[in-house]
Amino acid sequence: xxxxxxxxxxxxxxxxxxxxxxxxxxxxxxxxxxxxxxxxxxxxxxxxxxxxxx
Amino acid sequence: xxxxxxxxxxxxxxxxxxxxxxxxxxxxxxxxxxxxxxxxxxxxxxxxxxxxxxxxxxxxxxxxxxxxxxxxxxxxxxxxxxxxxxxxxxxxxxxxxxxxxxxxxxxxxxxxxxxxxxxxxxxxxxxxxxxxxxxx
Numbered sequence: 001x002x003x004x005x006x007x008x009x010x011x012x013x014x015x016x017x018x019x020x021x022x023x024x025x026x027x028x029x030x031x032x033x034x035x036x037x038x039x040x041x042x043x044x045x046x047x048x049x050x051x052x053x054x
Numbered sequence: 055x056x057x058x059x060x061x062x063x064x065x066x067x068x069x070x071x072x073x074x075x076x077x078x079x080x081x082x083x084x085x086x087x088x089x090x091x092x093x094x095x096x097x098x099x100x101x102x103x104x105x106x107x108x109x110x111x112x113x114x115x116x117x118x119x120x121x122x123x124x125x126x127x128x129x130x131x132x133x134x135x136x137x138x139x140x141x142x143x144x145x146x147x148x149x150x151x152x153x154x155x156x157x158x159x160x161x162x163x164x165x166x167x168x169x170x171x172x173x174x175x176x177x178x179x180x181x182x183x184x185x186x187x188x189x190x
Contacts, residue, residue, distance in 0.1 A: 007121040009071045022136035022156045023070045031125035033071055
């Protein structure tokens with residue numbers, strides 16, 4: 001997973017961020033400090049289960 | 055007699071986020087629990103070192119703005135986090151060592167500490183974790 005810095009508290013905004021060991025990445029995303037560079041696509045959506053029994 | 059003097063200006067990093075400009079106090083205490091080893095025949099108590107249980111306690115201005123105190127801490131409560139402190143903002147060196155607690159636990163987070171005519175400040179403590187120090 002690749003991230004970019006979104007807050008100057010973490011570094012230069014726009015730079016690639018590589019989390020060190022022990023860093024809570026989810027907290028950084030939740031707090032708006034970093035952004036994932038991978039955008040979700042239609043293929044990320046869960047596929048329909050076609051084996052459902054009716 | 056004091057052998058060195060500097061304006062108190064520690065750098066505080068919480069989960070890799072530089073929170074220095076929100077902090078007014080930072081106390082990093084290295085503590086190793088004592089285990090009593092006194093035995094019959096001794097005339098004084100004696101102790102040996104047990105588990106390390108160091109702490110970092112910081113006082114911070116509370117802010118709910120983007121990238122500020124609340125945004126930094128809200129998802130860290132009840133989790134282990136890496137915190138770092140060094141005495142000044144100068145480069146890390148033997149005379150400006152950076153102390154780190156890796157995997158320190160944040161047990162509680164005051165959400166609001168409002169008082170009439172005063173800025174909202176909070177005290178938080180990170181406990182435990184592995185202590186290390188960098189000098190370069």
